[in-house]
Amino acid sequence: MPPPVYHAVTRLEHVDELSAVKVLARQPRVKVTARHAAGPAMLDEWYPISVVVDNQEDFAVHAVIDAEVKPPIDTKCKCEP
Numbered sequence: 001m002p003p004p005v006y007h008a009v010t011r012l013e014h015v016d017e018l019s020a021v022k023v024l025a026r027q028p029r030v031k032v033t034a035r036h037a038a039g040p041a042m043l044d045e046w047y048p049i050s051v052v053v054d055n056q057e058d059f060a061v062h063a064v065i066d067a068e069v070k071p072p073i074d075t076k077c078k079c080e081p
Helices: none
Strands: 030-036 049-055
16 A cells, blocks of 8 residues: 655545644654775775665665765875875
């Protein structure tokens, strides 16, 4: 069953008119993990990274992943960016 679609005004079946409605947000049941090989990568080198998205919701989730990979902050490195 697809998830409900919410609009500015939602009519609830079998519910009389309400004077107030409280909507509580919950944590999504989607787990995202990233895996990569240990070790350094050179500049402009192809470096495989696996991203696993595990949907634990009761319905399909449509999402877009946008990622930026940055070098770690190393206080010992005296090289310029």
